[in-house]
Amino acid sequence: MEVLSGVDDIVRPLKNPVITIGNFDGVHRGHQALFNRVKEWARELDGQSVVITFNPHPLEVLFPSKNIPFITSHDRKLELIEACGIDAVIVLPFNEEFSRIPAREFVADILVGRIGVKAIVVGHDYRFGHSREGDIDFLIELGREYGFEVETVAGIRINDTVVSSTVIRQLILKGKMEEAGRLLGRLYEITGTVVTGRQRGARLLGFPTANIRMSSQASPRTGVYVVQAEVNGRIYGGAANLGYNPTFGDTDFSLEVHLFDFNQDIYGMPITVRFLDRLRDEMRFAGPEDLMEQIRRDVARAKEILAQRSAPSASGSCS
Numbered sequence: 001m002e003v004l005s006g007v008d009d010i011v012r013p014l015k016n017p018v019i020t021i022g023n024f025d026g027v028h029r030g031h032q033a034l035f036n037r038v039k040e041w042a043r044e045l046d047g048q049s050v051v052i053t054f055n056p057h058p059l060e061v062l063f064p065s066k067n068i069p070f071i072t073s074h075d076r077k078l079e080l081i082e083a084c085g086i087d088a089v090i091v092l093p094f095n096e097e098f099s100r101i102p103a104r105e106f107v108a109d110i111l112v113g114r115i116g117v118k119a120i121v122v123g124h125d126y127r128f129g130h131s132r133e134g135d136i137d138f139l140i141e142l143g144r145e146y147g148f149e150v151e152t153v154a155g156i157r158i159n160d161t162v163v164s165s166t167v168i169r170q171l172i173l174k175g176k177m178e179e180a181g182r183l184l185g186r187l188y189e190i191t192g193t194v195v196t197g198r199q200r201g202a203r204l205l206g207f208p209t210a211n212i213r214m215s216s217q218a219s220p221r222t223g224v225y226v227v228q229a230e231v232n233g234r235i236y237g238g239a240a241n242l243g244y245n246p247t248f249g250d251t252d253f254s255l256e257v258h259l260f261d262f263n264q265d266i267y268g269m270p271i272t273v274r275f276l277d278r279l280r281d282e283m284r285f286a287g288p289e290d291l292m293e294q295i296r297r298d299v300a301r302a303k304e305i306l307a308q309r310s311a312p313s314a315s316g317s318c319s
Contacts, residue, residue: 001078001081001082001086001087001088001089002087002088002089003078003088003089003091004088004089004090004091005091005093006090006091006092006093007090007092007110007114007115009090010090010114010115013116014047014048014050014088014115014116015046015047015048016042016045016046016047016048016118017042017047017048017049017050017088017115017116017117017118018038018041018042018045018047018048018049018050018117018118018119018120018121019038019050019051019052019111019115019117019119019120019121020034020035020037020038020050020051020052020120020121020122021051021052021053021120021122021126021128022034022052022053022122022123022126023053023054023057023058023165024051024053024077024081025057025070025071025072025077025165025169026071026072026165026168026169026184027072027077027080027081027084027184027318028071028163028164028165028168028183028184028185029156029158029163029183029184029185030123030155030156030162030163030164032084032185032318033153033156034121034122034123034153035049035051035081035084035085035086035318036084037121037151037153038050038051038086038121039084039085039086041119041121041151042087045118045119047118048087048088049085049086049087049088050086050087050088050089050090050115051081051086051088051089051090052089052090052092052115053077053081053089053090053091053092054091054092054093054094055074055091055092055093055094056074056094057070057074057094058094058099061094061095061096061099062096062099068169069169069173069216069217069218069219070169070216070217070218071165071168071169071172071184071188071217071218072217073191073215073217074091076191078091080318083318084318085318090115092110099130100130101129101130102129102130102133103128103129103130103133103134103138104129104134104142105129106128106129106134107128107134107139107142107146108142108146111148112146112148117148118148118149119148119149119150119151120139120143120148120149120150120151121151121152121153122136122139122150122151122152122153123152123153123155124136124152124153124154124155125155126139126152136150136152158182158183159182161183163183167183168180168183168184168188169218171183172188172218172219172220173218173219173220173221174221175220175221175222175223175225175278176278177220177225177275177276177277177278178276178277181275181276185318186274187228187274187275187276188220188274188275189272189273189274189275190212190214190215190217190219190255190272190273190275191215191217191270191271191272191273192212192213192214192215192255192270192271192273193212193213193268193269193270193271194210194211194212194213194266194267194268194269194270194271195211195212195213195267195268196211196267207258207292207295207299208258209241209256209257209258210229210256210257210258210259210266210271211254211255211256212254212255212256212257212271212273214255219242219253220242220275220278221242221278222242222243222244222281222282223241223242223243223278223279223280223281223282224239224240224241224242224278224279224280224281224282224298225239225240225241225242225275225276225277225278225279226238226239226275226276226277226278226279226301226302226305226306227239227240227257227273227274227275227276227302228273228274228276228306229257229259229271229272229273229274230271230272230274231259231262231264231266231269231271232269236259236260236261236262237259237260237302237303237306238257238258238259238260238262238273238302239257239258239279239295239298239299239302240255240256240257240258240273240275241254241255241256241282242254242255242256242282243282244282255273257271257273258295258299260299260302260303260306276305276306276309277305279298279301279302280298
């Protein structure tokens with residue numbers, strides 16, 4: 001997949017480009033439906049499938065105080081789009097000046113003038129341009145004027161829920177990982193670096209853990225989770241505690257993962273943790289012995305759940 005950092009990176013004309021435009025946080029099943037239609041239409045036109053997205057996310061520029069936790073980092077989003085078989089991604093740098101571009105100018109100057117769009121696929125609620133002034137009817141009108149076609153894709157419903165980044169983000173924050181994964185089309189994941197923790201896991205409790213410095217992604221609700229972790233390209237089952245370790249009175253938020261059948265030194269290394277299910281709330285125990293007994297039960301239950309899965313979940317598949 002070719003990644004172009006803005007329209008100035010287009011050094012040769014794209015071939016009959018069929019595009020879709022959006023933020024695509026999470027690259028969930030709704031986004032994947034758009035990508036599949038873009039690819040299909042591009043094949044019909046003997047053209048290229050193109051995704052246009054933004055960096056940074058517009059909400060980070062327009063509403064910086066909200067500190068919205070995103071489902072995927074920008075780099076991970078590009079990896080997931082590539083896994084969907086898209087030919088090219090154009091990443092438009094987003095700033096306040098860009099946000100003031102009128103809808104007509106965005107279409108005429110960027111989509112038509114610089115990209116040479118032949119067809120556009122968008123979601124049913126797509127809006128664009130300064131203050132979101134452009135809607136689908138206006139886009140269709142501009143298509144007639146400038147010679148490109150427009151098609152909308154209806155929202156994808158799973159169990160009566162319309163798939164959206166907002167809904168998935170809410171499910172993650174509530175710790176409803178199975179439901180979030182169902183809408184994503186894969187397990188929700190957090191990538192971070194293994195750092196030195198308080199060294200209690202192996203020394204005091206008999207369960208060594210990888211303490212992970214988390215990124216700014218959406219954090220699930222505190223508690224104990226069944227997880228899969230990817231280290232050095234291999235996937236291991238595990239159980240994770242996300243929270244504050246109330247038994248020891250800690251105040252720092254942490255993600256600590258006990259990996260099954262694992263004894264490597266991975267300090268300073270990247271690790272990706274994928275969340276299957278939430279086992280329980282964080283609890284304050286009377287002492288280390290009671291906590292250790294509960295961890296044994298958590299580990300046993302986590303292994304039962306993992307055994308029910310026939311294979312590790314794919315990290316970047318596209319439905």
